Amino acid sequence: MFTIFNQSMRRWKWQIVGWGSSLLIIAVYLMWLYKPMVEQQAQLKNLFDAYGKEMLSFFGGTVDIFSAGGYLNFAFFSYVPVAIGILALLLGSGLVVADEEKGTLDLILAHPVTRTALFWGRWLALVATLIAVLLLTWSGFAVGLSWTGLDTTVWQVLLPHISLLSILVLFGTLALFLSLLLPSRTLAASVTGALLVVSYILTSLASVNDTLEPLNTFSPLKYYQGGSAINGLEWGPLLSTLGIALFFGALAWLLFLRRDIRVSGEGNWRLPFLSRKMKASAANHANLR
Amino acid sequence: MNTSSVVLHAQGLTKSYGNVRALRGVDLEVQRGEVFGFLGPNGAGKTTTIRILLDLIRPDGGMVRVLGLDPQKDSLAVRARSGYLPGELHLEDAETVETTLKQFNALRGRKADWTYVRGLADRLDLDLKTQAKNLSKGNKQKAGVVQALMHRPELLLLDEPTSGLDPLIQQEVHKLIGEAKANGATVFFSSHVIGEVEQLADRVGIIRKGVVVEVAETQALIKRALRRARVRFGGGIQIPALEGIPGVSILSRGADSVTLQIEGEMDALIKALAKFPVIEFETERPSLEEIFLAYYER
CATH class of the missing domain: 3.40.50.300 (P-loop containing nucleotide triphosphate hydrolases)
Structure with a gap:
């Protein structure tokens, strides 16, 4: 498992560097931006008052954006699950199926490595990659914190990253599960991406529209604290999110254990009903000729 | 181990x-x-x-x-x-x-x-x-x-x-x-x-x-598979004499020669040929390819 973990980390090192350094720069920039924002507090308040509640709900709602938690949420943590979520779902959906579709999994599994070791070794590498990206992001905030005057500490700023990590692990693992259930990696990533966006919209709008609250119960992002986590983590939602991620991980592992490894070229098989539809369409086309 | x-x-x-x-x-x-x-x-x-x-x-x-x-x-x-x-x-x-x-x-x-x-x-x-x-x-x-x-x-x-x-x-x-x-x-x-x-x-x-x-x-x-034999006759091709020999089939015929395929022993064929003037008699073992194809033609 350790070898698989190492090899996966080596493979994803550029993802860590690319995503991590970009987010680090954004974090530093956002920290730098805080002071000028505070200086223009009055004008900005007028501006935000002019926006509708629905609009602001997508940036953390009508909280005080000049407080530490409010600013971090508004400027970064409110929308970043969708942005870094793309990395999580791409890694998750490709964790084993990308190699299968490329035709390289066949040869890897012909070596003395169990499917369990391959699966969990790579899953741990996925989690470690997300942690590495978030640590780089956090270091950007940590560096910037010294000149912002934001009323918080480096360790408090770490807490929203932990909440974010739980959501990213959930969506990454969901993408992994779907990749083993659906016909292709692309479809699994698309479905997970759609779920992520729907969850983001639903949870954002539910904060201003109570009628959406029953539906919001099923939205993973409801259990994401965002910037408000600097005041302390809510362990219940955090552990529940990680628990559900592990549940999907266990389901995916069982599917992988029972899976016939496909060889390259078999990667893009279609759902049966689509296949029938396409056959019918091809037959019609042939009849018309 | x-x-x-x-x-x-x-x-x-x-x-x-x-x-x-x-x-x-x-x-x-x-x-x-x-x-x-x-x-x-x-x-x-x-x-x-x-x-x-x-x-x-x-x-x-x-x-x-x-x-x-x-x-x-x-x-x-x-x-x-x-x-x-x-x-x-x-x-x-x-x-x-x-x-x-x-x-x-x-x-x-x-x-x-x-x-x-x-x-x-x-x-x-x-x-x-x-x-x-x-x-x-x-x-x-x-x-x-x-x-x-x-x-x-x-x-x-x-x-x-x-x-x-x-x-x-x-x-x-x-x-x-x-x-x-x-x-x-x-x-x-x-x-x-x-x-x-x-x-x-x-x-x-x-x-x-x-x-x-x-x-x-x-x-x-x-060795045990089909063989091929080419027979050249001195006095014209004696096709009827070759038909009906167990395990022997005619693959092609020329002006004075015939190519045969033989499955199993050659004894019956040689005894049948012995009654006629034979100028040339060549046999060849089939390649594995021919054997393989024979399985697929069945």
């Missing part, structure tokens, strides 16, 4: 992909130390059989033992002692051949002797520093051969080992297979290049539509 003489044993192996029945009851037995050629055209079930042996896919029914072990329950042990070359080899594009081989070696607990690996690469004229994305099909295949052999496995499972290789390198691969055998390895390889099977295999199995229709020693199969 299991030292049983039977290295591969499959009984009643079945496998379907949806409505397609890839294997319909494969029975096989491969002895320790032999080179076994698995012949069949595309889609006959060769690759499916090999992939079941390594637990890459699971059979629907039947029993399989590799090195005396159940590949599903003891997959780790089976794979640790086997070397596999897939029919369609794909490597990580961004990595060099050397990095890829080192990664595979790491999965095997770094057991390969790197001097031996470099020696294999040299013999196959393979540059280890090339990135996989820049490799031709033939060079990828060479990398596949090296990774299959580099840990000196006791069982080699090779799916079309010389596919895409030029004739010189094909000969080198044949030599490597011969050396592996000389060192005690068992080699199970699939091919549809019949000349290769004829040259390498101690025994051959012919698979047809998911069923093994023949298993025999390669030379014995050739």
